Amino acid sequence: MLHLHHLQNSRSFRIVWLLEELKADYELTSYDRTKAYLAPDSLKKVHPLGHAPILEVDGRPLLESGFIIEYLLKYYDDEQSLKPADSDETAWEHYTFWLHFAEASAMPPLVMRLVFNKVVQRSPLLIKPVAKGIQKQVEKSMIADSISAVLTMMEAHLQNNTWFAGESFSAADIQVYFVAIAAQSRTALAEGGYPNISAWIKRCQQREAFKQAENRGGRIVM
Numbered sequence: 140m141l142h143l144h145h146l147q148n149s150r151s152f153r154i155v156w157l158l159e160e161l162k163a164d165y166e167l168t169s170y171d172r173t174k175a176y177l178a179p180d181s182l183k184k185v186h187p188l189g190h191a192p193i194l195e196v197d198g199r200p201l202l203e204s205g206f207i208i209e210y211l212l213k214y215y216d217d218e219q220s221l222k223p224a225d226s227d228e229t230a231w232e233h234y235t236f237w238l239h240f241a242e243a244s245a246m247p248p249l250v251m252r253l254v255f256n257k258v259v260q261r262s263p264l265l266i267k268p269v270a271k272g273i274q275k276q277v278e279k280s281m282i283a284d285s286i287s288a289v290l291t292m293m294e295a296h297l298q299n300n301t302w303f304a305g306e307s308f309s310a311a312d313i314q315v316y317f318v319a320i321a322a323q324s325r326t327a328l329a330e331g332g333y334p335n336i337s338a339w340i341k342r343c344q345q346r347e348a349f350k351q352a353e354n355r356g357g358r359i360v361m
Contacts, residue, residue: 141165142195144185146178147357150246151192153204153313154211155356159348160313161215167355176257205242208310221310233296234304237311240292245318248285252278253321286322290333293319297335301342308346316343320359 143158143165145151149172158165170179170191183189186200194201194210201207212222223230255274262270293315296303303311319340323329328336343349 144193145169146191150317154192156352159351230305234311237303238314241314241318245289248282249321252282294333294335
Protein backbone atom coordinates (compact mmCIF):
# COMPACT_ATOMS: atom_id res chain seq x y z
CA MET A 140 0.00 0.00 0.00
CA LEU A 141 1.41 3.37 -1.06
CA HIS A 142 0.38 6.53 0.79
CA LEU A 143 1.93 9.82 -0.32
CA HIS A 144 1.96 12.81 2.02
CA HIS A 145 2.20 15.79 -0.30
CA LEU A 146 2.76 19.46 0.55
CA GLN A 147 0.95 21.80 -1.82
CA ASN A 148 3.15 23.88 -4.14
CA SER A 149 6.31 22.01 -3.26
CA ARG A 150 8.87 19.58 -4.58
CA SER A 151 6.69 16.67 -3.50
CA PHE A 152 4.70 17.29 -6.70
CA ARG A 153 7.45 15.27 -8.35
CA ILE A 154 6.32 12.12 -6.58
CA VAL A 155 2.66 12.69 -7.42
CA TRP A 156 3.69 12.98 -11.06
CA LEU A 157 5.91 9.89 -10.93
CA LEU A 158 3.16 7.81 -9.35
CA GLU A 159 0.82 8.90 -12.14
CA GLU A 160 3.43 7.99 -14.78
CA LEU A 161 3.67 4.55 -13.15
CA LYS A 162 -0.12 4.27 -13.02
CA ALA A 163 0.34 3.25 -9.39
CA ASP A 164 -2.47 2.66 -6.95
CA TYR A 165 -1.83 5.08 -4.11
CA GLU A 166 -3.51 7.15 -1.45
CA LEU A 167 -2.79 10.89 -1.43
CA THR A 168 -2.96 13.21 1.55
CA SER A 169 -2.33 16.87 0.69
CA TYR A 170 -1.24 19.51 3.19
CA ASP A 171 -1.56 23.27 2.87
CA ARG A 172 1.35 25.52 3.74
CA THR A 173 1.12 27.71 6.82
CA LYS A 174 0.92 31.51 6.63
CA ALA A 175 4.69 31.48 7.05
CA TYR A 176 4.91 29.30 3.91
CA LEU A 177 6.11 26.32 5.93
CA ALA A 178 4.95 22.73 6.16
CA PRO A 179 2.32 22.25 8.89
CA ASP A 180 3.22 20.50 12.14
CA SER A 181 0.80 17.71 11.25
CA LEU A 182 3.44 16.30 8.89
CA LYS A 183 5.62 15.59 11.93
CA LYS A 184 3.07 13.00 12.99
CA VAL A 185 4.05 11.05 9.88
CA HIS A 186 7.80 11.57 10.34
CA PRO A 187 9.66 13.68 12.96
CA LEU A 188 11.37 15.83 10.30
CA GLY A 189 8.01 16.99 9.00
CA HIS A 190 9.27 17.35 5.44
CA ALA A 191 7.43 16.48 2.23
CA PRO A 192 7.35 14.28 0.29
CA ILE A 193 6.83 11.36 2.63
CA LEU A 194 5.88 8.12 0.96
CA GLU A 195 4.52 5.46 3.29
CA VAL A 196 5.06 1.94 1.98
CA ASP A 197 3.00 -0.47 4.06
CA GLY A 198 3.20 2.07 6.88
CA ARG A 199 6.98 2.64 6.61
CA PRO A 200 7.83 6.30 5.83
CA LEU A 201 10.35 7.04 3.09
CA LEU A 202 11.86 10.52 2.72
CA GLU A 203 13.87 12.49 0.12
CA SER A 204 12.51 12.82 -3.39
CA GLY A 205 15.64 11.33 -5.02
CA PHE A 206 15.51 8.22 -2.85
CA ILE A 207 11.75 7.86 -3.30
CA ILE A 208 12.17 8.10 -7.07
CA GLU A 209 14.84 5.38 -7.04
CA TYR A 210 12.70 3.20 -4.77
CA LEU A 211 9.60 3.49 -6.95
CA LEU A 212 11.54 2.78 -10.13
CA LYS A 213 13.13 -0.30 -8.57
CA TYR A 214 9.91 -1.85 -7.30
CA TYR A 215 7.10 -0.37 -9.41
CA ASP A 216 8.49 0.42 -12.87
CA ASP A 217 7.82 -3.07 -14.23
CA GLU A 218 8.44 -2.05 -17.83
CA GLN A 219 11.59 -0.07 -16.93
CA SER A 220 10.22 2.82 -18.96
CA LEU A 221 11.36 5.73 -16.79
CA LYS A 222 15.06 4.97 -16.42
CA PRO A 223 17.62 4.13 -19.13
CA ALA A 224 19.11 0.65 -19.15
CA ASP A 225 22.59 0.37 -17.65
CA SER A 226 23.81 -0.87 -21.03
CA ASP A 227 22.93 2.49 -22.63
CA GLU A 228 25.89 4.25 -21.06
CA THR A 229 25.32 7.73 -22.50
CA ALA A 230 21.64 7.86 -21.54
CA TRP A 231 22.40 6.35 -18.12
CA GLU A 232 25.08 8.97 -17.42
CA HIS A 233 22.77 11.81 -18.48
CA TYR A 234 19.93 10.39 -16.39
CA THR A 235 22.01 9.89 -13.26
CA PHE A 236 23.75 13.26 -13.51
CA TRP A 237 20.58 15.32 -13.94
CA LEU A 238 18.69 13.33 -11.31
CA HIS A 239 21.28 14.38 -8.71
CA PHE A 240 22.09 17.79 -10.21
CA ALA A 241 18.56 18.98 -9.53
CA GLU A 242 18.93 18.84 -5.75
CA ALA A 243 22.71 19.09 -5.30
CA SER A 244 23.51 22.10 -7.51
CA ALA A 245 20.29 23.62 -8.82
CA MET A 246 17.96 23.87 -5.84
CA PRO A 247 20.22 25.52 -3.16
CA PRO A 248 20.40 28.99 -4.80
CA LEU A 249 16.68 28.80 -5.61
CA VAL A 250 15.85 27.95 -2.01
CA MET A 251 18.12 30.77 -0.84
CA ARG A 252 16.24 33.20 -3.09
CA LEU A 253 12.90 31.99 -1.71
CA VAL A 254 14.08 32.37 1.89
CA PHE A 255 15.27 35.94 1.38
CA ASN A 256 12.04 36.83 -0.42
CA LYS A 257 10.04 35.53 2.54
CA VAL A 258 12.29 37.37 5.02
CA VAL A 259 11.59 40.65 3.25
CA GLN A 260 7.86 39.97 3.06
CA ARG A 261 7.62 39.16 6.77
CA SER A 262 9.89 41.97 8.00
CA PRO A 263 8.30 44.77 10.09
CA LEU A 264 7.74 47.98 8.18
CA LEU A 265 10.68 49.78 9.81
CA ILE A 266 13.06 46.92 9.11
CA LYS A 267 11.88 46.17 5.58
CA PRO A 268 14.24 48.66 3.81
CA VAL A 269 17.23 47.05 5.55
CA ALA A 270 16.00 43.57 4.69
CA LYS A 271 15.53 44.58 1.05
CA GLY A 272 19.06 45.97 0.95
CA ILE A 273 20.52 42.72 2.27
CA GLN A 274 18.38 40.70 -0.12
CA LYS A 275 19.61 42.78 -3.05
CA GLN A 276 23.25 42.28 -2.14
CA VAL A 277 22.89 38.54 -1.61
CA GLU A 278 20.96 38.20 -4.87
CA LYS A 279 23.69 40.04 -6.74
CA SER A 280 26.70 38.38 -5.12
CA MET A 281 25.52 34.80 -4.53
CA ILE A 282 22.22 33.89 -6.14
CA ALA A 283 21.66 35.38 -9.61
CA ASP A 284 24.86 34.10 -11.21
CA SER A 285 24.40 30.62 -9.75
CA ILE A 286 20.88 30.33 -11.13
CA SER A 287 22.01 31.69 -14.49
CA ALA A 288 24.77 29.06 -14.65
CA VAL A 289 22.26 26.31 -13.87
CA LEU A 290 19.87 27.45 -16.59
CA THR A 291 22.70 27.82 -19.10
CA MET A 292 23.73 24.19 -18.50
CA MET A 293 20.16 23.00 -18.88
CA GLU A 294 19.64 25.03 -22.05
CA ALA A 295 22.83 23.71 -23.62
CA HIS A 296 21.94 20.10 -22.84
CA LEU A 297 18.47 20.45 -24.32
CA GLN A 298 19.94 21.91 -27.50
CA ASN A 299 20.78 18.37 -28.62
CA ASN A 300 18.47 16.27 -26.44
CA THR A 301 14.69 16.05 -26.36
CA TRP A 302 14.71 14.98 -22.70
CA PHE A 303 17.33 15.10 -19.99
CA ALA A 304 18.29 11.43 -20.41
CA GLY A 305 18.38 11.79 -24.19
CA GLU A 306 15.55 10.90 -26.54
CA SER A 307 13.27 9.26 -23.97
CA PHE A 308 11.35 10.83 -21.11
CA SER A 309 12.60 9.66 -17.71
CA ALA A 310 12.38 10.33 -14.00
CA ALA A 311 15.25 12.80 -14.44
CA ASP A 312 12.81 15.11 -16.24
CA ILE A 313 10.44 14.86 -13.30
CA GLN A 314 13.23 15.74 -10.89
CA VAL A 315 14.49 18.70 -12.95
CA TYR A 316 11.03 20.10 -13.74
CA PHE A 317 10.65 21.78 -10.35
CA VAL A 318 14.00 23.51 -10.87
CA ALA A 319 12.81 25.08 -14.11
CA ILE A 320 9.51 26.21 -12.64
CA ALA A 321 11.17 27.63 -9.52
CA ALA A 322 13.68 29.48 -11.71
CA GLN A 323 11.08 31.14 -13.92
CA SER A 324 10.62 34.01 -11.50
CA ARG A 325 13.13 36.83 -11.90
CA THR A 326 15.12 35.20 -14.71
CA ALA A 327 15.19 35.45 -18.48
CA LEU A 328 13.40 32.10 -18.57
CA ALA A 329 10.14 33.89 -17.85
CA GLU A 330 10.72 36.07 -20.91
CA GLY A 331 11.64 33.31 -23.33
CA GLY A 332 15.39 33.74 -22.85
CA TYR A 333 15.91 29.98 -22.72
CA PRO A 334 13.87 28.60 -25.62
CA ASN A 335 15.02 24.99 -25.25
CA ILE A 336 13.98 24.89 -21.60
CA SER A 337 10.68 26.57 -22.39
CA ALA A 338 9.92 24.01 -25.11
CA TRP A 339 10.87 21.16 -22.75
CA ILE A 340 8.55 22.55 -20.05
CA LYS A 341 5.69 22.47 -22.56
CA ARG A 342 6.50 18.87 -23.49
CA CYS A 343 6.38 17.91 -19.82
CA GLN A 344 3.07 19.67 -19.27
CA GLN A 345 1.51 17.95 -22.27
CA ARG A 346 2.02 14.50 -20.77
CA GLU A 347 -1.19 12.88 -19.59
CA ALA A 348 0.37 11.80 -16.30
CA PHE A 349 1.44 15.41 -15.64
CA LYS A 350 -2.14 16.60 -16.13
CA GLN A 351 -3.40 13.89 -13.79
CA ALA A 352 -0.80 14.91 -11.21
CA GLU A 353 -2.01 18.51 -11.34
CA ASN A 354 -5.60 17.33 -10.92
CA ARG A 355 -4.68 15.37 -7.81
CA GLY A 356 -1.80 17.34 -6.34
CA GLY A 357 -2.47 20.91 -7.47
CA ARG A 358 -0.49 23.22 -9.72
CA ILE A 359 2.94 24.59 -8.88
CA VAL A 360 2.77 28.36 -8.61
CA MET A 361 6.05 30.02 -7.66
